[in-house]
Each structure stands twice: as C-alpha cells, then as structure tokens.
Amino acid sequence: MKFHSALFLGAGFAATIASLALGNTIDQASQLELEGCFQQAAGILRTAMTDDSLSQGERRKLAFELDRLGRIKRDYPYTQAGLFRELQKAVKDLTLPEFEKWLAEGRFDVREIDGERRFMNASVSNLFFRHPELNARRLPPKDTTKHDRAVWETCVAIQQAALAEQTPYVLPKRFRHTMTVTVKAGAASNGEIIRAWLPIPRRYPFQTDFRLRNTSSLARHIDDEFSPIRSVYLEQPAQADQPTEFRIEYQYTMRGIWFQVKPDAVMPANTNDPALQPYLREAPHVVFTPEMRALSDQIAGGEKNPARLAQKFHNWIAENIKYSYALEYSTIRNIGDYCRAKGYGDCGQEALLFITLCRMNNIPARWQSGWNTFPGAKTIHDWCEIYLAPYGWIPVDNYKGIWAMQYAFTLTPEQKREVRDFYFGGLDYYRMAANSDHNQALTPPKRSFRSDDVDFQRGELEWGDQNIYFDQYSYRLEIEEITAPLD
DSSP states (O other): OHHHHHHHHHHHHHHHHHHHHHHHHHHHHHHHHHTTOHHHHHHHHHHHHTOTTOOHHHHHHHHHHHHHHHHHHHHOOBOHHHHHHHHHHHBTTOOHHHHHHHHHHTOSOEEEETTEEEEOTTHHHHHHHHOGGGGGGBSSOOOOHHHHHHHHHHHHHHHHHHHHHTSSEEEEEEEEEEEEEEEOTTSSOTTOEEEEEEEOOOOBTTEEEEEEEEESSOOOEEOOTTOSBOEEEEEEEOOTTOOEEEEEEEEEEEEEEEOOOOGGGOBOOOTTOTTTGGGTSOBTTBOOOHHHHHHHHHHHTTOOOHHHHHHHHHHHHHHHOEEOOOOOGGGOSOHHHHHHHHTEEOHHHHHHHHHHHHHHTTOOEEEEEEEEOOTTOOEEEEEEEEEEBTTEEEEEOHHHHHIIIIIOTTSOHHHHHHHHHHTBTEEOSOEEEEESSSSOOOSSOOSSOOSOSSOOSSOEEEETTEEEOGGGEEEEEEEEEEOOOOO
16 A cells, blocks of 8 residues: 555655746746747747646647747737837838937837847837827827717617616617638648638627528537627638638627616625636636735725725726737736836736726626627627626626726717716627637637637637637628617
8 A cells, every 4th residue: 555655645745846847948938038048938839738748738838938938920010210210111201310209208019039129010100109199190180079979879868768778788779790711822731621600799698680591611610609709610621822712691689778776776786696606716817916906905095885886996007008909818917917117008907907996895706708780880899798686787898888987089078988987887889799718619619829818819820739829810890780670
C-alpha cells in the first residue's frame, strides 16, 4: 500500500513540477511581451513546445500564447509616421507639433514591438471618442442630429407603450437578416473543408419566432433555441484562388423592453438559488481584484439597495468611462479590469466592468450580445442583464448610457438623462441577441483556437486544425424590416 501511495505521490509531484514549469515559461514570455521583446518571447515559447513530455493540453496553451503574440501585432499596424498621415486626413489643420504634443500626452494606444513604436489600428477613431472636443475639426464632419433624435424618440415610444400596456415587452418588429461571411482566396488549401459557425437569434421573452429561411450549404447543426451561444454550423470546400462564401437568411421578431423598476420593491437576490449562482461569482474577465473592490466602494457610498446600487454603477460608467474601439478580446488577460484601469473601452469591456461591479455586490449579472441594428448605426454590440427580484432579468446597456451622456451632442441635458436611464431596464427593438453568456463553447466544438474566445458575433471559421483569423475573412449583415405574417 505504501509503495502504491509513493508511486501516486511521485506522479502527482511530477505533474506539479511540469505545471509550474509551464506557468513559468508563459510568465516569462508574457513579461517579455510587455517589455516589447516579441521575438524573444516567441523564441521561448517555441523552444518550450519542443519538449516531448508535454501533454496535449500543455502544448495547446503554449501554442495559444504564441498565436496571441501575432494577434497583438495585427492590432498595432501603424508606425508613428503612418499614424500622422492618417490623422492628417481626419483632423482639420493638424500640424506636426500638435501631433507630437498629443503623443507626449499619451492620447494613443501604443506598444513597443521589437524596437519599434507601433500604434493601434483604431487610433484615429479613438482620438475623437476620448477627446470629443476635437469633433469640430473632424474630416469629413459628422452630423448626428437625426440619429440622436431617433434614439431618444425610440426610447420614449417604448417607455410609453410599456406603461400603457402594463408589460415590459412591447412594439414587436419582424426582421429579415442575411449574413454573409466571405473567406479570402488562399486562406485554406484547395479542396479542404472550411467549417463555419454563424450567429443566429437566441430565444428570449423579447425575441421570438425564429425561422432559418436559406443557407448557402446544408445546415449541419443548429443550436437549441436556448443555447448561450447560438449558431448555425456549415461546411464548404475551399477552391483554389477563389473566395469561399457562407450565407444564411433568417427571420425573427424583436420587441422593445422597458421595466419600470421601483427600487423600494426590489429584494436582495437569493444567493443560494442554483440558477443565479453562476452569475454571482468570478469568471474569465470578471475578477474581484482589490482595485475593483475599491472602485465599487467609492461608487456605492454605502448604498445597499440592489436597484439603486446597480443604477449608481451604470450612471458612473456613463459619465466616467470613455468609449474606444477595442483590441481583440483574446489578447487581453482581464477585460473588466482593463476597462477600469484605462478609463475607456468598447461596449463589451464596459459591460464586463459593470458585470464585475454588480457580482461583487451580490447582484446577479450576465452577458448579452449580438448586433445593434439601429438604422444608420448597424454594428456588432454587447450589453448585459441583471437580476432584480421581483422583476427577474432586466437589460442594461452601459454603452448607450455613455453614448447619451458624452456623445449625443444634439440632445438636451434632460434628453440625455432620459436615454441613459432608459437603458437601465430598457432596450430598443433594433437588436439581434445571439448570446446569453460570455466565454461559451461552440457546438460542434471548434478544433482550433477561437478568433474571439469571449464573444460571438462575426462568425468563427477553421479548416483542419487551423483557425481562420479575422484578417482572413469579411462579414456583412443585411437587414430588412418586414410585415409578412409567420408561416
């Protein structure tokens, strides 16, 4: 018996040593990456991968770290001179001394990569988001009057209908969407089967009556309507020197949402409820760091009522976090804390910051994402839901709060607050929600690394065991509001 125990302990000790060695290798490569030594980091990872004793899982971890280095490089394509040329096209009367002043002030996301300063691909757009006073110099100028008004009017209409009908789900609209994903010629070897996962609407109380009408090839799998990451799975062979196109057409019904939340009626969540527990704990990119706890305490100010507390988090984000286009999520270690530390982020980063603050305070919170289909503003989009008893799950769109308070330039202060407050418990009907949680697994499983392992909106593709990354395909969503009856 002692002999067998010794063998067991020996095997366990060896596994522990191997795990520590793997962790040290990844830590060393990460530190080199932060120092800008990408080639050296890649060398350490490649050397480690030659160890024949590695398990498949260990080798995969190292391979992802190596792939991540390449993804980061793709996010930083501009040299300093190249960025200046792009800014000259976008900022009226920009001079070199002014640009150099902005560099000194740290207005741009910049990385040292193997001895060269490289700038993030969205640096031009993010300059205007982080410094909205520059919009007067924007080339070409943008007039947002019509769009600002349309968003406010939509919020008012949904709220009025919800009050009149005494239900949170109102004003249904039926949509036809056609999504096309085009893989570049040469992204996969001739004759190889390209596997594709494309997002489709998940069933919610506000999103119903999904019909898949057409696909470019046989739909080999369609997820259950309550899947947390709902997709249709297709396969098509690659042809030499030809792009490969995947296309799906579907219809669904979406309703506007508005809950008239009365804070005094809200009760603390039942933290022992198994259905709520997953949305109360830490998760990837939802980490209860000391810095996050300090921010929570600063915003809360002693508030304990779940509704009022969540509203305070929403309002603080709306007024203190700037919007910015993001780095690819797969390259960021902790997205929620990244947004907190930087003071800016995109819709998903803002949502994960809010989700973290809520969960730290026993307010169940979860991811929701898909597309924003608002006329003239179509884009992939993330938001979230929180659970407030007795209302249940209610939507919160932190980005729309930020947009209202900081970027809806033509609305009055009162209208801005109305829009901000609407998106705490309300959601417009120009949405397609495919996901109900983040960091979920596709079905059937993807063999290669996900291009986005947090979110799912643009589609995922691979051939063999090779991922097809975002720079190897394009995606397009065409939207039509229809009045045809269900069939």
